[in-house]
Amino acid sequence: MIASCPQCQTRYRLAREKIGPQGARIRCSQCQTIFRVQAPPEGSPPTPPEAKPSPLAKPAAAPAAPAAKPTPAVARPAPVPPPPPAPPKPLPPLARAVVAERDADAAKAVVELLAAWRIESDVVDDGAEALVHLFRSPPALAVLGVDLPSLPGSRIAEIAQRASDLAAVKLIRIAGASDQTGTAGFDAEEMLEAGDYPAGLPEILERLGVGAKPTLPVSGDRVGALPTLRPPAAPVKPAPKPAVAPAPKPAPAAPVAAPKPAPAAPPPPSSDPAVAAAERLARIAVSDVILYNQDKFAAAAARGTASKELASELQEARQHFNSRVAPAVRAERDFLVEELERRAAPLRKG
Numbered sequence: 001m002i003a004s005c006p007q008c009q010t011r012y013r014l015a016r017e018k019i020g021p022q023g024a025r026i027r028c029s030q031c032q033t034i035f036r037v038q039a040p041p042e043g044s045p046p047t048p049p050e051a052k053p054s055p056l057a058k059p060a061a062a063p064a065a066p067a068a069k070p071t072p073a074v075a076r077p078a079p080v081p082p083p084p085p086a087p088p089k090p091l092p093p094l095a096r097a098v099v100a101e102r103d104a105d106a107a108k109a110v111v112e113l114l115a116a117w118r119i120e121s122d123v124v125d126d127g128a129e130a131l132v133h134l135f136r137s138p139p140a141l142a143v144l145g146v147d148l149p150s151l152p153g154s155r156i157a158e159i160a161q162r163a164s165d166l167a168a169v170k171l172i173r174i175a176g177a178s179d180q181t182g183t184a185g186f187d188a189e190e191m192l193e194a195g196d197y198p199a200g201l202p203e204i205l206e207r208l209g210v211g212a213k214p215t216l217p218v219s220g221d222r223v224g225a226l227p228t229l230r231p232p233a234a235p236v237k238p239a240p241k242p243a244v245a246p247a248p249k250p251a252p253a254a255p256v257a258a259p260k261p262a263p264a265a266p267p268p269p270s271s272d273p274a275v276a277a278a279e280r281l282a283r284i285a286v287s288d289v290i291l292y293n294q295d296k297f298a299a300a301a302a303r304g305t306a307s308k309e310l311a312s313e314l315q316e317a318r319q320h321f322n323s324r325v326a327p328a329v330r331a332e333r334d335f336l337v338e339e340l341e342r343r344a345a346p347l348r349k350g
Contacts (some may be wrong), residue, residue, distance in 0.1 A: 102125045106197070117212060171189050296309065
């Protein structure tokens with residue numbers, strides 16, 4: 001017969017003859033549990049006498065409980081950085097300008113410069129269109145570039161100066177070598193040579209009182225635009241120097257070339273508008289001569305013979321100069337030679 005341990009379910013084979021009518025007590029060899037086995041009912045086939053209690057097979061192990069799944073860590077949201085401070089709001093413009101300029105790069109530079117002075121700009125690339133803008137909505141300022149198509153800057157300035165509706169408009173005209181001289185008394189309030197454009201605009205804006213001069217950031221002891229004054233420090237009495245052996249004399253330093261002198265500033269314009277226009281045209285013409293003959297001009301200026309060695313170049317410029325300046329004004333003096341010698345004077349040796 002087969003008996004099973006009630007504790008660990010280990011099965012044993014027992015001979016029927018060894019179990020009495022009251023049953024038998026058996027100790028489990030696996031878990032040491034003692035349990036009672038009853039005799040089998042009558043009619044059951046006898047168990048062979050040589051059979052001894054022996055374990056048959058262990059019951060199938062109970063399936064292991066599935067391992068608990070690890071609880072996934074909850075990802076915490078990354079801290080959100082504070083928003084950057086809002087940029088300061090731009091100050092409202094103080095004035096409006098019409099910029100008549102056919103060169104897109106030059107127009108962009110002028111617009112940025114005027115914006116720093118709190119002046120907003122309307123840009124046009126045609127002289128006739130610029131005049132329409134002036135009459136349609138008169139601005140505080142008009143910048144008239146070089147060689148405008150349809151209508152030159154000198155003609156725009158003359159029309160604006162004669163119109164009572166545009167009396168409050170400040171006119172700045174950029175003078176080029178091929179620009180016509182404006183009518184005396186009816187030209188722009190301010191003239192700027194092409195070589196100083198647009199770098200020379202801030203000085204003119206400050207003189208005309210248009211917009212507001214940009215303020216530069218200051219640091220350290222500076223408050224506003226004025227430095228904080230400090231009392232001078234008390235002089236410190238130097239300590240006596242210990243006696244030391246004289247140091248060897250250093251080798252003589254190589255001679256340092258003297259800095260190249262800057263060109264002399266142009267003389268103030270004449271009170272006569274016609275003479276002032278001739279002087280301005282002479283500066284433009286001589287600048288072109290020097291630009292295209294730099295080495296020759298530098299050498300001649302050093303020898304003091306600039307007007308003699310550049311006579312042929314001056315003659316070409318003189319043809320254009322004579323076509324723009326009245327004979328009565330030209331008879332007063334030689335504007336071209338005078339301007340060339342003024343530019344050469346700082347470079348003359350000896």
